[in-house]
Amino acid sequence: MQNFAYKNPTEILFGAGQVAEIASRIPADAQVLMLYGGGSIKANGAYDQVVAALGGHNWTEFGGVEANPTYETLMQALDVVRDESIDFILAVGGGSVGDGAKFIAAAAKFDGEPWDILAKGSEVTAALPLGVVLTLPATGTESNGNAVVTRTQTQQKLAFGSPWVRPVFAVLDPAFTLTLPTRQVGNGVVDAFVHVIEQYLTYPTNAPLQDRFAESILSTLIEEGPKALSSPEDLEVRANVMWCACMALNGLIGQGVPQDWATHMIGHELTAVHGLDHAQTLAVVLPSLLRVKIDAKRAKLEQLGARVFGISGDAAATIDAVEAFFESMGVATRLSGYGLDQSAVAPVIASLTDNGMLALGEHGDITPQTANEILTLAG
Amino acid sequence: MQNFAYKNPTEILFGAGQVAEIASRIPADAQVLMLYGGGSIKANGAYDQVVAALGGHNWTEFGGVEANPTYETLMQALDVVRDESIDFILAVGGGSVGDGAKFIAAAAKFDGEPWDILAKGSEVTAALPLGVVLTLPATGTESNGNAVVTRTQTQQKLAFGSPWVRPVFAVLDPAFTLTLPTRQVGNGVVDAFVHVIEQYLTYPTNAPLQDRFAESILSTLIEEGPKALSSPEDLEVRANVMWCACMALNGLIGQGVPQDWATHMIGHELTAVHGLDHAQTLAVVLPSLLRVKIDAKRAKLEQLGARVFGISGDAAATIDAVEAFFESMGVATRLSGYGLDQSAVAPVIASLTDNGMLALGEHGDITPQTANEILTLAG
Numbered sequence: 242m243q244n245f246a247y248k249n250p251t252e253i254l255f256g257a258g259q260v261a262e263i264a265s266r267i268p269a270d271a272q273v274l275m276l277y278g279g280g281s282i283k284a285n286g287a288y289d290q291v292v293a294a295l296g297g298h299n300w301t302e303f304g305g306v307e308a309n310p311t312y313e314t315l316m317q318a319l320d321v322v323r324d325e326s327i328d329f330i331l332a333v334g335g336g337s338v339g340d341g342a343k344f345i346a347a348a349a350k351f352d353g354e355p356w357d358i359l360a361k362g363s364e365v366t367a368a369l370p371l372g373v374v375l376t377l378p379a380t381g382t383e384s385n386g387n388a389v390v391t392r393t394q395t396q397q398k399l400a401f402g403s404p405w406v407r408p409v410f411a412v413l414d415p416a417f418t419l420t421l422p423t424r425q426v427g428n429g430v431v432d433a434f435v436h437v438i439e440q441y442l443t444y445p446t447n448a449p450l451q452d453r454f455a456e457s458i459l460s461t462l463i464e465e466g467p468k469a470l471s472s473p474e475d476l477e478v479r480a481n482v483m484w485c486a487c488m489a490l491n492g493l494i495g496q497g498v499p500q501d502w503a504t505h506m507i508g509h510e511l512t513a514v515h516g517l518d519h520a521q522t523l524a525v526v527l528p529s530l531l532r533v534k535i536d537a538k539r540a541k542l543e544q545l546g547a548r549v550f551g552i553s554g555d556a557a558a559t560i561d562a563v564e565a566f567f568e569s570m571g572v573a574t575r576l577s578g579y580g581l582d583q584s585a586v587a588p589v590i591a592s593l594t595d596n597g598m599l600a601l602g603e604h605g606d607i608t609p610q611t612a613n614e615i616l617t618l619a620g
Numbered sequence: 621m622q623n624f625a626y627k628n629p630t631e632i633l634f635g636a637g638q639v640a641e642i643a644s645r646i647p648a649d650a651q652v653l654m655l656y657g658g659g660s661i662k663a664n665g666a667y668d669q670v671v672a673a674l675g676g677h678n679w680t681e682f683g684g685v686e687a688n689p690t691y692e693t694l695m696q697a698l699d700v701v702r703d704e705s706i707d708f709i710l711a712v713g714g715g716s717v718g719d720g721a722k723f724i725a726a727a728a729k730f731d732g733e734p735w736d737i738l739a740k741g742s743e744v745t746a747a748l749p750l751g752v753v754l755t756l757p758a759t760g761t762e763s764n765g766n767a768v769v770t771r772t773q774t775q776q777k778l779a780f781g782s783p784w785v786r787p788v789f790a791v792l793d794p795a796f797t798l799t800l801p802t803r804q805v806g807n808g809v810v811d812a813f814v815h816v817i818e819q820y821l822t823y824p825t826n827a828p829l830q831d832r833f834a835e836s837i838l839s840t841l842i843e844e845g846p847k848a849l850s851s852p853e854d855l856e857v858r859a860n861v862m863w864c865a866c867m868a869l870n871g872l873i874g875q876g877v878p879q880d881w882a883t884h885m886i887g888h889e890l891t892a893v894h895g896l897d898h899a900q901t902l903a904v905v906l907p908s909l910l911r912v913k914i915d916a917k918r919a920k921l922e923q924l925g926a927r928v929f930g931i932s933g934d935a936a937a938t939i940d941a942v943e944a945f946f947e948s949m950g951v952a953t954r955l956s957g958y959g960l961d962q963s964a965v966a967p968v969i970a971s972l973t974d975n976g977m978l979a980l981g982e983h984g985d986i987t988p989q990t991a992n993e994i995l996t997l998a999g
Contacts, residue, residue: 249628250629453840461828
């Protein structure tokens with residue numbers, strides 16, 4: 242196990258009716274900005290419950306954050322933050338709204354051009370406090386310090402991270418997820434699954450508890466994910482998926498172990514250039530990446546096979562099983578499944594190179610050339 | 621899954637050399653009290669490393685906290701806190717020192733008779749901040765808000781809990797545990813194991829991720845615990861045991877599920893009345909409690925057997941396996957193993973009754989009469 246320093250002060254408020262608790266978690270004198278996406282929070286009841294809970298607070302709202310939150314839209318929200326002297330941001334929605342809230346929270350306290358936080362990795366040294374009411378379990382944004390933002394103008398999708406933007410609280414009421422479209426349910430399960438894989442499927446480092454925690458989440462997603470599709474009204478299934486997605490990327494399972502993240506970095510370019518959903522890109526990239534890197538990852542692939550899929554000593558069959566699981570969640574695993582052919586690869590590799598993603602993976606040996614091989618294999 | 625609210629803001633500083641980090645975590649102008657037990661921290665290097673790290677701080681020390689910290693000793697430490705205007709407590713040691721620090725931290729801000737925190741459950745509404753440098757992995761005190769204190773005069777061992785006494789940071793350097801006596805290594809593993817069992821072995825509530833996390837810790841303790849005895853110089857083994865013990869009782873695995881804790885409550889009385897080590901009492905009580913409650917716990921016992929011990933559909937054999945594991949860690953599981961006969965039971969039951977422990981367990985149906993049955997069976 243490697244050394245680590247880990248702290249996760251986000252309060253998780255889990256279960257039915259927990260939105261009401263936000264009233265006591267947001268300072269009474271705060272000027273609150275409720276940030277959200279499209280109309281889904283008005284359909285699933287989250288908006289009304291939040292409005293009721295904010296009855297004693299001064300608040301305003303900003304809607305229209307996109308599925309991949311854009312810098313352009315978030316800068317408009319930043320204007321509201323400044324004009325209204327906002328000092329608490331409440332994100333109501335999925336990962337995109339959470340990520341957008343984090344960028345705004347950091348930008349509001351940033352002395353300089355906010356884009357530099359993403360493009361130059363400029364350090365965030367302060368942020369407005371924020372909370373999340375989650376309606377789509379997937380990204381884990383509700384209790385981590387990470388965010389990803391897209392700049393439409395330049396087709397760039399870039400990430401930043403800071404402990405300053407870790408939410409103060411996260412409300413996880415699975416009832417809000419009952420009305421999610423099938424596509425978002427499948428995407429969310431695949432996204433959470435790949436988050437675990439990125440922190441687990443590297444090489445053995447004698448960290449058996451971290452390994453077993455990772456396998457616990459993977460096994461539970463494999464068990465509960467298909468039920469969320471087949472029994473969409475089952476609240477207990479939704480609760481289990483929601484807790485898995487949160488634990489998958491709150492930082493815990495990755496402490497003290499090597500991490501990969503190449504699938505995410507290549508996937509971000511696929512979204513930026515071709516507009517695929519985030520989870521769709523992961524479903525395309527991961528199986529092919531595992532096939533290209535099968536030798537370096539063989540020991541952990543065989544462990545994954547044995548402990549999670551019941552496959553003994555066969556790394557290739559384990560990769561097939563991962564791919565089949567994604568397909569079973571309704572998420573296609575080939576570029577052709579999204580109407581893309583081999584001509585789609587070159588601009589993705591060019592963008593990866595432009596953004597400086599030259600040495601990805603746990604060994605830093607996934608170059609743009611390797612990424613080209615991966616995407617070609619995923620054709 | 622039941623509703624829950626969970627927050628764990630303790631920063632874990634894990635690995636070699638992490639003691640140095642406390643210098644930046646303790647406010648520069650703090651008056652620090654270093655609290656410790658006997659001489660072990662001077663033998664294992666922790667004392668010297670802490671002194672070096674505190675070079676830029678004003679600090680004083682208080683040693684002599686017992687293996688079961690006594691109210692009488694802690695009240696002496698409280699005098700030092702008041703005399704020296706202490707505003708940060710640094711516990712250096714095992715669970716007893718951590719628990720003692722928590723009681724002092726709460727007592728220092730308590731308006732009234734500090735004993736009431738334990739005896740009357742008086743609410744703690746403020747506490748001095750505290751940090752822990754852990755030298756004995758066992759109780760999980762380093763990242764939870766619980767403490768247990770013994771009053772010698774009245775032979776009472778009582779617990780309290782408050783988010784106010786959750787440590788600000790916890791240094792987990794496994795090197796400090798290399799010099800532990802065999803008895804403390806065995807005790808620590810048994811203690812952590814039973815902490816998991818108390819939050820897991822109740823009845824099914826469709827919380828599969830919590831179940832698997834619990835099983836992950838149990839499996840890892842079963843794998844690594846015996847190695848800590850057979851290869852006492854193996855630092856990686858110690859690291860894994862240390863991380864297991866922390867995760868066993870930082871609150872995470874118990875969120876959203878029923879809990880038991882009858883074994884601990886009966887065990888506390890065994891320590892208070894007969895002086896057994898804490899883990900020794902757990903090793904005595906748990907197997908017999910499971911045999912008495914086998915019908916109510918059968919479903920989870922069979923799950924434990926299948927997933928952790930490789931025993932299929934046999935609750936009784938699973939209990940035998942738990943008992944054998946404790947014995948393999950060098951911890952006896954019968955009262956007779958500690959020189960006690962059946963005459964030892966009555967005073968324990970009397971103390972349990974006096975302390976109001978009338979309805980223990982996840983169903984509240986473990987009465988003093990049931991406890992009598994359990995301890996008689998454990999003779």
